Amino acid sequence: MNIQQIETFLDQVLAGDRILYNVDFVELKSRLNSLLEKAHDAAQAEYLKVIHTPGHERSAELQDQYYGTIYPHTLAGWTKKLPKTASPAFLNALGAFWDVSVQFTPACEKFLKAKLLVVKTRKPSERPRTTPERTLDNTGACACCSQNVKLDRGLIVAHGYTIRWGFQSGSCFGVGYLPIEVSDEGLRGALQAYERQLATARLALEYSPCTRRERADLEGRISGSKSAIAHYAAAIKVWALKALPSERKI
Numbered sequence: 001m002n003i004q005q006i007e008t009f010l011d012q013v014l015a016g017d018r019i020l021y022n023v024d025f026v027e028l029k030s031r032l033n034s035l036l037e038k039a040h041d042a043a044q045a046e047y048l049k050v051i052h053t054p055g056h057e058r059s060a061e062l063q064d065q066y067y068g069t070i071y072p073h074t075l076a077g078w079t080k081k082l083p084k085t086a087s088p089a090f091l092n093a094l095g096a097f098w099d100v101s102v103q104f105t106p107a108c109e110k111f112l113k114a115k116l117l118v119v120k121t122r123k124p125s126e127r128p129r130t131t132p133e134r135t136l137d138n139t140g141a142c143a144c145c146s147q148n149v150k151l152d153r154g155l156i157v158a159h160g161y162t163i164r165w166g167f168q169s170g171s172c173f174g175v176g177y178l179p180i181e182v183s184d185e186g187l188r189g190a191l192q193a194y195e196r197q198l199a200t201a202r203l204a205l206e207y208s209p210c211t212r213r214e215r216a217d218l219e220g221r222i223s224g225s226k227s228a229i230a231h232y233a234a235a236i237k238v239w240a241l242k243a244l245p246s247e248r249k250i
């Protein structure tokens with residue numbers, strides 16, 4: 001983006017014709033800073049052309065303009081300090097510094113105004129979707145993890161693991177069951193599975209020699225299984241038939 005393109009962009013933002021997302025603002029700020037720095041560098045080069053001779057030492061004039069750093073918010077202050085005239089040896093340098101001000105002042109003023117309009121929400125993607133939008137057709141909630149999942153001949157299809165009860169399970173236990181809207185069999189299946197897991201872990205803890213780490217793992221399983229059992233027992237009690245998402249009227 002060059003300075004004209006930045007100004008056009010900012011004009012559109014200030015006119016309310018386009019939204020200034022934070023991501024664009026950050027990009028714009030960095031671009032504007034880098035253009036300012038480049039222009040200032042070029043003006044500094046002009047200043048360095050002044051040859052040291054008695055009568056017009058290079059350090060005599062325009063030092064503040066040479067050393068000062070310019071950002072959008074400091075350009076106005078920097079410009080205020082620019083002298084209107086200079087001795088003949090410094091005229092070119094002064095002209096170069098004024099050029100920076102004239103070229104960048106409008107964009108920097110617009111930039112500072114636009115800063116107040118930055119929208120913090122995430123910018124929507126500009127790339128079109130390559131996958132079809134996911135719909136709720138033929139879906140139901142998994143009894144085990146409560147996720148909305150596709151159905152295959154009415155049953156929950158394979159879906160990712162859960163660490164809900166403190167340990168990882170490769171594939172969700174609810175796979176292959178009817179969705180929870182239709183039946184509580186998934187809840188009952190999960191309850192039985194966790195009861196079995198609790199019993200197995202208790203036996204292992206009592207009778208198998210195990211390292212401290214294995215012991216901690218078994219204790220984690222026991223406590224996770226207990227929580228899961230309490231959860232599924234309560235869910236079975238209040239279970240009631242519901243409409244599947246595709247059957248619900250909006």
Ligand SMILES: [Zn+2]
Nearest residue numbers: 142145172174
């Ligand atoms: Zn699940």
